[in-house]
Amino acid sequence: MSEISVKNLKNSIGKEVQVNGWVYNIRSIGKIWFVIVRDGSGYVQCVVSKNDVSEKVFALESTLTQESSLKIKGTVQADTRSDSGVEILVTDIEVVHISEEYPIALKDHGVSFLMDNRHLWLRSKKQFAIIKIRQRLIRSIRNFFDDRDFVLVDSPIFTGNAVEGTTTLFETDYFNRSAYLSQSGQLYQEAAAMAFGKTYCFGPCFRAEKSKTRKHLTEFWMVEPEMAYCDIHQNMDIIEEFMSYIIKDVLDNCSDELKILERDVSKLSNISSPFPRISYDEAVDLLHKNNHEFEYGSDFGAPDEEMIAAQFDKPVMVHSWPHETKAFYMKRDKSDKYALGVDVIAPEGYGEIVGGAQREDNYDVLVKRIEDHNLPISAFKWYLDLRKYGSVPHSGFGLGLERMVSWVCGIDHIRQTIPFPRTMGRLEP
Ligand code: 4AD
Numbered sequence: 028m029s030e031i032s033v034k035n036l037k038n039s040i041g042k043e044v045q046v047n048g049w050v051y052n053i054r055s056i057g058k059i060w061f062v063i064v065r066d067g068s069g070y071v072q073c074v075v076s077k078n079d080v081s082e083k084v085f086a087l088e089s090t091l092t093q094e095s096s097l098k099i100k101g102t103v104q105a106d107t108r109s110d111s112g113v114e115i116l117v118t119d120i121e122v123v124h125i126s127e128e129y130p131i132a133l134k135d136h137g138v139s140f141l142m143d144n145r146h147l148w149l150r151s152k153k154q155f156a157i158i159k160i161r162q163r164l165i166r167s168i169r170n171f172f173d174d175r176d177f178v179l180v181d182s183p184i185f186t187g188n189a190v191e192g193t194t195t196l197f198e199t200d201y202f203n204r205s206a207y208l209s210q211s212g213q214l215y216q217e218a219a220a221m222a223f224g225k226t227y228c229f230g231p232c233f234r235a236e237k238s239k240t241r242k243h244l245t246e247f248w249m250v251e252p253e254m255a256y257c258d259i260h261q262n263m264d265i266i267e268e269f270m271s272y273i274i275k276d277v278l279d280n281c282s283d284e285l286k287i288l289e290r291d292v293s294k295l296s297n298i299s300s301p302f303p304r305i306s307y308d309e310a311v312d313l314l315h316k317n318n319h320e321f322e323y324g325s326d327f328g329a330p331d332e333e334m335i336a337a338q339f340d341k342p343v344m345v346h347s348w349p350h351e352t353k354a355f356y357m358k359r360d361k362s363d364k365y366a367l368g369v370d371v372i373a374p375e376g377y378g379e380i381v382g383g384a385q386r387e388d389n390y391d392v393l394v395k396r397i398e399d400h401n402l403p404i405s406a407f408k409w410y411l412d413l414r415k416y417g418s419v420p421h422s423g424f425g426l427g428l429e430r431m432v433s434w435v436c437g438i439d440h441i442r443q444t445i446p447f448p449r450t451m452g453r454l455e456p
């Protein structure tokens with residue numbers, strides 16, 4: 028008898044197996060009762076028939092509760108009606124632990140209750156599907172860059188620099204001086220790209236977001252590639268190739284999970300290069316043509332992004348931003364009016380998913396930008412060195428993992444896309 032995960036049962040039809048798991052649900056029809064067992068890899072219906080088990084085991088029907096843990100033995104048989112394609116005819120059950128009244132019943136609960144019980148909510152079917160899709164996305168993101176000879180260079184989390192403005196910095200005491208939790212690994216990737224040509228980092232980023240929206244976390248994961256000898260147009264080429272690749276990879280490998288989430292995959296299967304590219308000015312024209320009120324020169328808010336995205340059935344890349352709207356490090360076009368930045372706005376109201384840019388590569392210009400943004404030059408001394416020793420045009424971008432998971436899964440709030448979300452109001456569990 029072999030211990031086996033539910034996922035692999037379909038390769039063991041006719042064999043005696045043991046599954047270790049937890050009770051998901053129980054129902055009875057007299058001489059037979061059914062227990063659906065989950066083991067973290069999947070769900071399987073187990074049939075307990077009076078004729079096949081001892082009296083003691085048969086009597087467990089009245090003892091077992093939702094989330095009780097057990098080791099179940101039996102024979103695997105094909106069952107075309109079930110999602111897993113198999114069921115288990117039970118011969119024996121060993122109870123490991125009887126669960127007390129489990130707070131999350133198989134019915135609808137309010138979100139704040141579920142968030143308070145996040146440590147248990149993770150056991151639910153939809154959460155299981157979301158976390159598996161997150162894992163697949165992480166894998167396909169890494170595969171994309173690894174297969175294209177990008178070098179993985181981890182950026183630090185404690186830093187002395189602000190990257191994305193000073194208003195969302197988490198400051199912490201660092202041996203009697205101040206350190207910040209990284210908002211983005213970008214500046215370190217710029218150093219890395221001058222060393223290795225093409226690099227990426229992929230890790231947690233922190234922003235003291237005081238806004239309570241369905242798109243903001245205070246701790247989120249970002250993948251940030253950076254490329255030497257790369258301008259904004261080549262950057263956009265990579266962005267669309269990358270996003271198309273990871274979406275296709277998830278569609279190819281997560282059909283079961285997307286089914287659990289009842290995701291309309293037709294909205295994802297058309298996502299392939301090329302993506303529409305429009306300038307900020309063109310985006311503003313689009314808004315105005317649709318009688319949408321918007322003040323030229325400001326950043327797009329959620330309703331603006333939704334309106335722009337609604338004009339396309341693919342992600343749209345908005346480039347050439349009035350420089351006042353963008354970060355200090357972005358290079359400007361010849362007119363000096365526009366920053367060579369790009370935001371990618373996802374379809375279906377998922378909003379900005381990627382932010383990227385060509386970087387300022389001239390030493391004197393960059394010094395001036397740092398000063399104009401009232402940032403302390405001393406903290407950027409090392410960063411300025413990159414413009415002193417073989418400076419080249421270079422570009423990169425950052426894709427927010429949780430926003431990507433929200434979109435791919437088709438779920439309405441970012442808090443479900445990370446195992447233990449951190450927001451302004453939540454530090455536990
Ligand atoms: O547009 P952002 O701020 O760009 C940067 O940080 C650049 N330094 C990246 C780079 O060029 N290397 O952030 C990039 C992406 C956003 O488009 C969004 O997907 C995600 O990071 N993001 C967040 N996700 C969840 N919660 C938050 N508070 C986020 N802030 C940004």
Ligand code: MG
Nearest residue numbers: 370379381382
């Ligand atoms: Mg941005």
